[in-house]
Amino acid sequence: METLYVIKIGGNIIDDEHQLHSFLETFASLEGNKILIHGGGKLATKLAEKMGIQQQMIDGRRITDAETLKIVTMVYAGYINKHIVAQLQSLGCNALGVTGADGNLIQAHKRKHATIDYGFVGDIDLINTGLISNLLTQNMAIVAAPITHDLKGNLLNTNADTIAQELAKAMSQEYRVELIYSFEKNGVLLDVNDEHSVIPKIDPLKYAELKSKELIFEGMIPKLDNAFAALQSGVNKVIIGRAEDLLSLVTGEKGTMIIHE
Amino acid sequence: METLYVIKIGGNIIDDEHQLHSFLETFASLEGNKILIHGGGKLATKLAEKMGIQQQMIDGRRITDAETLKIVTMVYAGYINKHIVAQLQSLGCNALGVTGADGNLIQAHKRKHATIDYGFVGDIDLINTGLISNLLTQNMAIVAAPITHDLKGNLLNTNADTIAQELAKAMSQEYRVELIYSFEKNGVLLDVNDEHSVIPKIDPLKYAELKSKELIFEGMIPKLDNAFAALQSGVNKVIIGRAEDLLSLVTGEKGTMIIHE
Numbered sequence: 001m002e003t004l005y006v007i008k009i010g011g012n013i014i015d016d017e018h019q020l021h022s023f024l025e026t027f028a029s030l031e032g033n034k035i036l037i038h039g040g041g042k043l044a045t046k047l048a049e050k051m052g053i054q055q056q057m058i059d060g061r062r063i064t065d066a067e068t069l070k071i072v073t074m075v076y077a078g079y080i081n082k083h084i085v086a087q088l089q090s091l092g093c094n095a096l097g098v099t100g101a102d103g104n105l106i107q108a109h110k111r112k113h114a115t116i117d118y119g120f121v122g123d124i125d126l127i128n129t130g131l132i133s134n135l136l137t138q139n140m141a142i143v144a145a146p147i148t149h150d151l152k153g154n155l156l157n158t159n160a161d162t163i164a165q166e167l168a169k170a171m172s173q174e175y176r177v178e179l180i181y182s183f184e185k186n187g188v189l190l191d192v193n194d195e196h197s198v199i200p201k202i203d204p205l206k207y208a209e210l211k212s213k214e215l216i217f218e219g220m221i222p223k224l225d226n227a228f229a230a231l232q233s234g235v236n237k238v239i240i241g242r243a244e245d246l247l248s249l250v251t252g253e254k255g256t257m258i259i260h261e
Numbered sequence: 262m263e264t265l266y267v268i269k270i271g272g273n274i275i276d277d278e279h280q281l282h283s284f285l286e287t288f289a290s291l292e293g294n295k296i297l298i299h300g301g302g303k304l305a306t307k308l309a310e311k312m313g314i315q316q317q318m319i320d321g322r323r324i325t326d327a328e329t330l331k332i333v334t335m336v337y338a339g340y341i342n343k344h345i346v347a348q349l350q351s352l353g354c355n356a357l358g359v360t361g362a363d364g365n366l367i368q369a370h371k372r373k374h375a376t377i378d379y380g381f382v383g384d385i386d387l388i389n390t391g392l393i394s395n396l397l398t399q400n401m402a403i404v405a406a407p408i409t410h411d412l413k414g415n416l417l418n419t420n421a422d423t424i425a426q427e428l429a430k431a432m433s434q435e436y437r438v439e440l441i442y443s444f445e446k447n448g449v450l451l452d453v454n455d456e457h458s459v460i461p462k463i464d465p466l467k468y469a470e471l472k473s474k475e476l477i478f479e480g481m482i483p484k485l486d487n488a489f490a491a492l493q494s495g496v497n498k499v500i501i502g503r504a505e506d507l508l509s510l511v512t513g514e515k516g517t518m519i520i521h522e
Binding site for chain 2: 147
């Protein structure tokens with residue numbers, strides 16, 4: 001099996017032109033099959049403010065009314081996605097930008113919740129791996145924006161971490177998948193204020209121990225739960241670490257490696 | 262040779278949700294290979310106004326400074342492109358939305374002009390037909406936004422009519438290409454105020470005659486010049502007509518057909 005890197009890049013990196021470019025240089029230089037999933041950064045919030053559209057957040061998720069959907073579609077699928085693709089092209093990396101609607105790549109449904117109406121937020125049902133494999137075979141890097149669709153004509157705002165996880169899981173039927181969550185920290189930290197306190201490896205036992213001692217920063221828990229779920233569904237490796245260390249994350253020299261056992 | 266429809270849809274249709282949906286229904290029902298190129302409509306201008314960005318037009322072309330480029334990228338490649346793709350998916354037509362940067366499909370350079378600085382406006386150098394053929398072979402309709410790139414990291418705002426023409430020309434090596442310019446009029450009109458005055462066929466001789474008698478509406482001349490250039494470069498047919506008549510344009514029952522001789 002060939003290796004496929006599924007790499008999520010966090011919002012804070014996207015907001016910083018210099019950091020983003022340096023990350024893309026490394027991404028472009030990575031040999032082999034690769035998919036980049038980007039979040040949205042603060043640009044969508046800024047644009048909504050400029051346009052006088054009130055943003056509502058519940059549990060870290062944006063409530064996506066029709067106007068907000070328009071904005072995130074413009075910012076994520078338009079500006080950020082194409083900006084990244086154009087930069088990758090200039091770095092000699094042939095890239096194709098997509099949303100889940102393109103080629104029906106990621107089908108989702110509008111989130112159902114007993115008490116909260118999240119609006120146009122999507123939970124993923126299905127990944128169509130055929131087109132992805134075909135593009136990868138043509139040496140194309142895929143750049144995915146966190147927008148899916150419901151096959152009924154609606155675009156849906158969808159969490160980028162979840163897209164990365166679902167893509168990694170689906171592609172692990174055909175590839176040896178390494179899922180990399182890159183963001184603005186060195187990895188999973190024992191002390192959230194100390195960048196030197198990276199935990200190099202976490203297996204399920206260690207994770208249970210860290211959680212019981214409340215040593216895991218709360219914001220990290222969904223990422224780690226996602227990581228273990230991915231490993232159980234066939235993903236080979238999950239690595240969490242600093243975006244600018246991408247090469248060292250791939251080689252295992254830096255970041256936190258999440259392993260099955 | 263298989264037939265390929267290269268269909269440009271004009272801005273006024275895009276601005277009208279109902280007309281757009283009805284057009285997309287017909288487009289989805291068209292059998293065979295197809296590429297849709299959309300313009301931008303008035304949404305970009307409206308968004309620029311809301312954001313307080315002054316728009317400057319010279320000879321019907323938007324002067325594209327860095328802020329305007331951001332807006333057209335968001336609106337054309339983000340909102341309009343993905344909105345169309347999601348609707349086509351709901352109509353059973355598997356579509357993939359692209360800009361010229363995606364897969365390096367359309368390479369361009371920043372327009373050079375002796376006196377006017379058009380800003381980030383692109384003139385096309387190269388169409389990479391390989392990926393397009395590959396996607397068409399997979400029964401994928403391609404939806405192209407009027408944005409190209411220069412392979413140096415810059416996105417470029419590019420005239421949608423010109424993209425349609427260049428795509429049609431490039432693809433005519435492999436396909437029997439029919440290029441259709443669909444907009445809000447019945448075709449090329451003898452009297453611009455009379456929708457019943459459609460000229461059913463124009464060949465070079467007729468065109469020369471119409472021009473010498475000043476019977477061609479000025480805004481039509483670049484479209485017709487483009488049409489004849491396309492025919493000379495191998496495009497099989499060029500048809501100009503009303504978007505809602507798409508099926509009758511394809512069968513030759515309505516609109517104006519531009520022919521080589």
